[in-house]
Amino acid sequence: MKFYKKNKDLPKVDPVKIKPLFGMEPGKWLTIAYAIGLVLIIFFVAILPDIIDGQKRVTFTSTSGIVAVYVDDVYKGGTPFTTKIDSGKHQVSYRVNGFEIDNFTIKVGHPVFLNWLFPRTQKVSSNAALTAEAIESRTAQLLDDVNAYSAILEYDDVHRYPSLFSQYAASTGSACNADALKAAMQFVTTDAMCQDAKAALDTLGLSLAIPYASLNENSTIGTADEETPVVTAKSSKLRTDIMTVEGFAISEADFSNGREVTATYPSVMEAGKQVHTDSFNISAYCITEYQYAQFTAANPDWALANKDALIEAGLVDAYYLDGVTLSLTTATNKPIRNISWYAADAFCQWLSSVSGVTVYLPTEDQWIAASLTDTEGGFQKSLMPSTADGSPAAMLGSVWEMTGTRFIPLSRIATEDVSSVLDDYDVQTDMVVKGGSYVSDMKSIDRYSVGVVSRSLCSDFMGFRIAWN
Structure with a gap:
């Protein structure tokens, strides 16, 4: 049996020694190396990202509310807002709907230490008043x-x-x-x-x-006529070299254009006000497909072939003249449909030029006055109108009829007419339509019902009739 000593002698090993570098002892050059490493870490983490970014956060404000800010003619945002801007000099322009109210030069700094982590913000403000x-x-x-x-x-x-x-x-x-x-x-x-x-x-x-x-939901507002006002209609015509429009001369009238309603919105849209209309003429029927065909023949810009351009101009929508066949050879009493308010207004302007008479879309009050001449109050449950016997035909039912009246939500309970102000600023409000269509519930539609449409809307259930003085 072989025995070993418990404390066996280990082999001798030479101690590890770090060699000098460039004549410097290890303690010195290692300290320098650690310092350089630390500096590089700080540089790459805290400084280099900001050097590469080259931008600074800038907050733009204005004492004139929301104002568009352009930096070097490039839109940046509406005040107040904060964005990053390249360091250096820049030309700043404050504008309101394209009108410049201030212009000046700014110098954006370039912070380069931990700006990505603790961003510094430069403030730019304008005290300029609106022009x-x-x-x-x-x-x-x-x-x-x-x-x-x-x-x-x-x-x-x-x-x-x-x-x-x-x-x-x-x-x-x-x-x-x-x-x-x-x-x-x-x-x-x-x-x-x-x-x-x-x-x-x-x-x-x-x-x-x-x-x-x-407004108060516990009260009512508006007036209604106790008895149906007497409004008379006499046969009239609008003659041109191109067409003759059958119509009726409507007598002047005083009446309520609505009813008593709960004092809430949107109920007050139909609140009655006492109004007066002077005498005027209105077409016996809605403008027909045949009559509109004559208009498009004389005005190619409104032809179906130009539909894409009309859509781009915002004058019609994608349903313009959809499903409508215009013919100059076949006369029909079928109302023109799928045309916009802009198209109807253009038709009136064209007919004015060829007739020498001012032709227009009837106002809502004129439309109501004309409807009051129909003492039987019939509702047309088909697209084709009945015969105009003593009064305009199919004012209720058939198609919704466009008017020349702006839709102003609270106008029925307001004391002032603000239409002229809206005209001055060319505000494209929605427009009032009247009468319902042949698919409407006849129990829920009467002469006082108010419909609202955008001016570019084209509908298979909407047409128009014309008025003239």
Whole structure:
């Protein structure tokens, strides 16, 4: 048996020694190496990213509310906002709907230490007031915006109300257009808009009526005629070298254009007001496919072949003349359909030029006056109209009929007519249509029912008749 010693001697090993480098002892050159490594880490982590990025966060603000900011003629956003801008000198332009209100040069710094982690922000502000042109543009924008937002009756996380009145008050101040504000108040249709309008008026120190604020679901509003007013109709004609339009001369009349309704929106759209209409003429029937064919033949821009251009111009939609066959050889009493309000208005302008008589779409009140001549109150349950016997045919049923009346949501309970203000700013409001169509429920449609359509809408259930003085 072989025995080993418990404490066996280990082999001798030479100690490890770090050699000198460039004549420096290890303790010295290792310290330098660690320092260089630390510097490189700091450089690559804290400095190099900002050198490569070459930008700085810049916050743009304006005392004139939401203003478009252009940097070197490139749009960056609407105040207030923050974005990254390249370091160096830049030309900044503040604009409102294309009108410049301020222009200056800024120098953007270039922070290079941990700016990516702790970003430094440079502030740029403009105290410039709006120019007269910018105020007019902002006023037009307010009217366009309230017209659009009045159609939204509930707001949520998707549809948010943007405080249109307060923004206008903040940007225009004492230079605001009070008449335009009066018009805008008639488009207030929700509590959110109403509170915003009140806040804006407080800011401006103005006292203007807000029709919506007077609504109360526990009360009624509007007047109705106790008896059907007597309105007479006599046969008349509009003669041209191209066509003859059968019509009726409608006597002047005084009547209510609606009924008594609950004082809530949208019920007040049909609230009755006492109105007066002077005598006028109205076509016995809606304009027919044959008559519209004569219009498109004389005006190729409105022909079906030019549909794409009309759509691009926003004058019609994709259903323009859809399913309608226009013929110059076959006369028909079938109402023209799938044409827009713009197309109907263009037809009236053309007929005015060839007849020498001012032709137009009847107003809502004129349409009601003409309907009052039909004492039997018939409802046309087919597209083809009945015979015009003593009064205009098929005013209820057949097709919804376009009018020349703007749809202003609270106009029926407002004390002022603001149509001229909207005309001045060319606000493209929706338009009122009357009478229902042959597919409507005849129990829910009468002469006081109010329909609303956009000006470019084309519908298989909508046409028009004309009026002239």
